[in-house]
Amino acid sequence: MHRAVQELVADEANDSLTIPIVAARAGVHATTVYRRWGTVADLLADVTSSRFSGDIVVPDTGSLRGDLERYAYDLAKDLCDPDTLALVRATIGTGGEQGAAACRGERQRQLEAILERDRARGENPPTLERTTDALLAPLYYRAVFTDDPLTPDWTRALVSHLLPD
Amino acid sequence: MHRAVQELVADEANDSLTIPIVAARAGVHATTVYRRWGTVADLLADVTSSRFSGDIVVPDTGSLRGDLERYAYDLAKDLCDPDTLALVRATIGTGGEQGAAACRGERQRQLEAILERDRARGENPPTLERTTDALLAPLYYRAVFTDDPLTPDWTRALVSHLLPD
DNA sequence: ACACAAACGCAGCGATCACTGCGTTTTTAG
DNA sequence: CTAAAAACGCAGTGATCGCTGCGTTTGTGT
Numbered sequence: 001m002h003r004a005v006q007e008l009v010a011d012e013a014n015d016s017l018t019i020p021i022v023a024a025r026a027g028v029h030a031t032t033v034y035r036r037w038g039t040v041a042d043l044l045a046d047v048t049s050s051r052f053s054g055d056i057v058v059p060d061t062g063s064l065r066g067d068l069e070r071y072a073y074d075l076a077k078d079l080c081d082p083d084t085l086a087l088v089r090a091t092i093g094t095g096g097e098q099g100a101a102a103c104r105g106e107r108q109r110q111l112e113a114i115l116e117r118d119r120a121r122g123e124n125p126p127t128l129e130r131t132t133d134a135l136l137a138p139l140y141y142r143a144v145f146t147d148d149p150l151t152p153d154w155t156r157a158l159v160s161h162l163l164p165d
Numbered sequence: 166m167h168r169a170v171q172e173l174v175a176d177e178a179n180d181s182l183t184i185p186i187v188a189a190r191a192g193v194h195a196t197t198v199y200r201r202w203g204t205v206a207d208l209l210a211d212v213t214s215s216r217f218s219g220d221i222v223v224p225d226t227g228s229l230r231g232d233l234e235r236y237a238y239d240l241a242k243d244l245c246d247p248d249t250l251a252l253v254r255a256t257i258g259t260g261g262e263q264g265a266a267a268c269r270g271e272r273q274r275q276l277e278a279i280l281e282r283d284r285a286r287g288e289n290p291p292t293l294e295r296t297t298d299a300l301l302a303p304l305y306y307r308a309v310f311t312d313d314p315l316t317p318d319w320t321r322a323l324v325s326h327l328l329p330d
Numbered sequence: 331a332c333a334c335a336a337a338c339g340c341a342g343c344g345a346t347c348a349c350t351g352c353g354t355t356t357t358t359a360g
Numbered sequence: 361c362t363a364a365a366a367a368c369g370c371a372g373t374g375a376t377c378g379c380t381g382c383g384t385t386t387g388t389g390t
Binding site: 028030031036 | 340
């Protein structure tokens with residue numbers, strides 16, 4: 001089911017995503033989807049949540065800078081994937097905070113884990129709010145609102161602005 | 166027509182926006198909307214573009230810091246408006262870069278104008294890319310992806326991080 | 331093995347969408 | 361003032377959606 005949603009969101013940009021369409025792609029009956037998820041918004045939130053929590057490993061390079069550079073690089077790569085991007089936009093478009101939370105919740109928790117580990121090393125990292133503003137926000141903004149590339153040089157520059165020498 | 170779209174996006178979170186619904190709210194026939202705009206995506210892009218270019222004045226406080234603080238304050242206030250936020254999310258949800266560009270195009274031009282003016286004063290402001298990453302990105306990210314408030318203290322802090330003493 | 335719960339599919343319904351042919355009204359140009 | 365273009369509305373069509381009652385199939389617990 002999740003793969004059906006992702007494929008449809010990717011394939012049919014600008015077309016409306018509906019439950020019968022998703023059901024057909026998943027090879028199940030629409031009734032099954034109505035009964036289980038109810039609305040396209042709930043379905044998208046579910047799919048997006050699990051899309052972002054499946055396969056990302058919190059990096060551990062031994063230093064905060066290394067961790068953040070790796071984290072930013074991985075997130076940039078993920079957000080550059082047209083299928084991921086289409087899913088994020090579709091989920092945001094369902095309106096409300098539920099879809100938005102599904103898009104960023106897991107990624108924010110990973111960022112927090114990185115900062116926590118640095119504190120556990122006795123260091124003094126920036127706050128989660130500051131790191132979100134300096135890293136997460138530009139990554140998501142550039143991916144969702146522009147068609148500028150999310151290059152490794154650019155992601156490293158973001159980390160450098162956050163952690164000056 | 167534009168007001169009908171904005172009202173509907175605001176009123177009916179999670180409900181699908183369709184051309185007959187917009188037409189009814191605007192008090193015109195659906196045929197008129199089909200013939201003029203064609204799709205909901207085109208309509209939303211149009212409405213969002215003009216929504217963001219109507220009434221914002223590029224601030225001129227005499228200093229870059231003052232201009233950016235004012236700009237960030239105004240944009241935060243605008244994005245905090247639930248109606249504006251709903252419109253942005255709906256437009257992003259139409260997929261593709263057209264809707265995304267409609268949401269940020271005008272605001273990015275205003276930012277560029279502020280930086281150009283500072284250069285005209287003989288100063289050396291940060292690049293548009295840097296300023297976008299440090300100001301626009303956090304503003305849009307927090308508004309669209311979270312339900313955290315966009316407070317004046319926070320927007321001033323963003324400017325301070327961009328323009329250290 | 332059996333009973334029951336959960337999940338699923340079929341068929342069908344009312345509502346709505348997306349769209350178009352054609353006539354009417356409004357606007358514009360000369 | 362008039363003719364033509366542009367914009368609009370009416371009526372209608374086929375397709376699809378969102379949903380539900382009810383039967384079937386699958387899974388689970390004893």
